[in-house]
Amino acid sequence: MNNQTVESTIDELKSLLTEKQIVTETEELYDASADRYKKYAKVKNVLDVPMPIAILYPHSTEEVKSLISYCNQNDINVIPRSGKTATEGGLENWKDKTVVIDGSRMNEIIKIDPYNMQATVQSGVKLQTLEDELRKQGYTTGHSPQSKPVAQLGGLVATRSIGQFSTLYGAIEDMVVGLECVFPEGQVSKVKNVPRRSGGPDIRHIAIGNEGALCYITEVTVKIFKFYPENNTYYGYLVENMDAGLKVLREVMVNGFKPSVARLYSEEDARQHFNHFYKDKCVLIFMTEGPEGIVKATNGAIEEAAEKFDSHIFEKVDSSHIENWFINLNWDQSRIDEEINEMKDHNSHDGFTTEVSADWENVIKIYNNVMHRIRNEFDRADELTMLGGHSSHSYLNGTNMYFVYNYTINCAPEDEMQVYHHPIHEIIIEETLKCGGSMCHHHGIGKYRSEWTKAEHGSAYYMLEKLKEAFDPKGIMNHGTIFPQESEIKKFIRS
Numbered sequence: 001m002n003n004q005t006v007e008s009t010i011d012e013l014k015s016l017l018t019e020k021q022i023v024t025e026t027e028e029l030y031d032a033s034a035d036r037y038k039k040y041a042k043v044k045n046v047l048d049v050p051m052p053i054a055i056l057y058p059h060s061t062e063e064v065k066s067l068i069s070y071c072n073q074n075d076i077n078v079i080p081r082s083g084k085t086a087t088e089g090g091l092e093n094w095k096d097k098t099v100v101i102d103g104s105r106m107n108e109i110i111k112i113d114p115y116n117m118q119a120t121v122q123s124g125v126k127l128q129t130l131e132d133e134l135r136k137q138g139y140t141t142g143h144s145p146q147s148k149p150v151a152q153l154g155g156l157v158a159t160r161s162i163g164q165f166s167t168l169y170g171a172i173e174d175m176v177v178g179l180e181c182v183f184p185e186g187q188v189s190k191v192k193n194v195p196r197r198s199g200g201p202d203i204r205h206i207a208i209g210n211e212g213a214l215c216y217i218t219e220v221t222v223k224i225f226k227f228y229p230e231n232n233t234y235y236g237y238l239v240e241n242m243d244a245g246l247k248v249l250r251e252v253m254v255n256g257f258k259p260s261v262a263r264l265y266s267e268e269d270a271r272q273h274f275n276h277f278y279k280d281k282c283v284l285i286f287m288t289e290g291p292e293g294i295v296k297a298t299n300g301a302i303e304e305a306a307e308k309f310d311s312h313i314f315e316k317v318d319s320s321h322i323e324n325w326f327i328n329l330n331w332d333q334s335r336i337d338e339e340i341n342e343m344k345d346h347n348s349h350d351g352f353t354t355e356v357s358a359d360w361e362n363v364i365k366i367y368n369n370v371m372h373r374i375r376n377e378f379d380r381a382d383e384l385t386m387l388g389g390h391s392s393h394s395y396l397n398g399t400n401m402y403f404v405y406n407y408t409i410n411c412a413p414e415d416e417m418q419v420y421h422h423p424i425h426e427i428i429i430e431e432t433l434k435c436g437g438s439m440c441h442h443h444g445i446g447k448y449r450s451e452w453t454k455a456e457h458g459s460a461y462y463m464l465e466k467l468k469e470a471f472d473p474k475g476i477m478n479h480g481t482i483f484p485q486e487s488e489i490k491k492f493i494r495s
């Protein structure tokens with residue numbers, strides 16, 4: 001895009017917003033050109049992607065509508081943005097002609113409705129802000145991703161996020177009652193708030209998880225729950241291995257109980273979190289919450305499962321260790337900044353995660369195959385400072401596996417992802433798909449899993465592709481996210 005065109009576009013945008021709502025400073029545009037996925041390259045000033053031409057801050061649905069319609073008419077790529085905690089390249093820019101539409105100034109809590117147990121917010125409300133308001137009144141959203149202090153409702157819905165207490169409260173898709181969103185052709189759609197309906201397919205799901213590739217979410221209504229912190233109970237056990245720990249997790253789930261937290265850490269991952277007590281074993285954690293009678297019954301089920309699998313359990317841990325660990329688990333903005341500053345000043349160490357899911361039978365096969373292949377096939381395995389994983393979200397029919405890998409960077413910053421992250425990520429995804437699992441339990445597809453979107457969905461990819469064709473016929477929404485773009489994958493991922 002030549003300067004003339006950029007300038008005339010900015011001039012035209014000024015007729016849609018005030019000057020204060022349009023940011024074009026180079027530093028901000030550089031920051032907006034990639035998310036945490038390329039954080040190391042970003043801090044080292046070697047990002048290889050184009051910068052957007054502007055960051056736009058609408059205040060209302062009407063303004064979002066006029067901006068998106070303008071971009072659609074003028075073939076300008078749109079990257080919707082909320083709390084900027086994306087981890088899979090959903091905020092990375094692959095087009096010269098791009099604007100970022102940042103919803104963080106649409107930050108009004110519209111209504112808290114305790115009688116109908118729901119709360120409605122604009123999409124730029126931080127989850128922490130809503131949660132703090134609800135707690136004052138004795139309620140909770142039940143949603144607690146580690147990014148809770150920073151992430152906003154728009155981004156949380158757009159990525160199908162999940163929180164630490166999901167086993168009891170569910171993930172975001174179980175919480176969203178209704179929402180409002182804007183499509184590229186200027187259509188504003190509101191899905192009304194009802195407890196349930198059978199009016200055709202569930203159209204909430206066109207917006208939930210769309211990662212900004214189909215529509216812009218402007219308003220969200222979520223369920224709220226009564227909060228009973230006085231009944232919270234914590235359990236911790238050391239177990240021999242992942243297979244044994246998964247058997248205990250499964251036992252609790254298939255017997256029909258819902259602890260709010262059910263987690264299992266591999267020995268390597270446990271070393272990072274529970275160094276003071278883990279004794280080279282895997283760590284199994286439960287937390288229960290809710291009304292007293294339910295908590296008592298769930299506690300009984302956990303204790304029964306632990307007794308049944310007594311031979312796998314090495315030791316019961318003091319519950320205060322687990323409670324203290326939870327208190328410090330979330331990441332606020334200062335912790336995110338600290339990590340970035342650390343990279344600027346000292347560098348040379350990074351870590352990533354790839355989170356997958358599978359049924360009970362296959363999850364252990366995936367875990368073992370992945371560990372074996374990375375240790376034996378990854379040519380830089382000796383530079384890994386940590387390789388392990390944990391299961392953190394369990395269901396009646398299976399669980400997730402959150403692979404974690406950290407390494408020392410011994411290459412040019414711009415090559416890091418290609419040299420370290422990509423080969424490991426690829427092994428995890430290949431092994432997961434081979435066993436019939438999903439390559440993305442949470443965090444979404446972004447741009448960095450899009451090379452496997454078709455393999456993930458198989459024959460159902462037809463349905464996904466048709467949504468893109470129908471709702472974004474000119475392809476202006478978040479180019480390269482979810483829907484694979486071969487030439488950019490070659491250029492920005494595999495080069």
Ligand SMILES: Cc1cc2nc3c(=O)[nH]c(=O)nc-3n(C[C@H](O)[C@H](O)[C@H](O)COP(=O)(O)OP(=O)(O)OC[C@H]3O[C@@H](n4cnc5c(N)ncnc54)[C@H](O)[C@@H]3O)c2cc1C
Pocket residue numbers: 036079080081082083084085086087089090091103123144145146147150151152153154155156157158159160161162163164210211212213215216217218331442443446478481
């Ligand atoms: C420290 C840390 C901890 C995390 N912990 C968790 C966790 O526990 N669970 C979990 O699920 N995820 C977690 N994540 C990932 C991330 O926080 C979530 O994916 C979160 O939902 C992103 O929200 P956000 O407001 O930051 O969105 P952003 O990062 O701004 O955007 C994320 C994606 O959604 C799109 N998008 C944003 N806003 C809109 C909108 N209004 N309409 C349409 N599309 C939109 C963007 O284009 C992008 O593709 C974590 C990330 C970090 C950095």
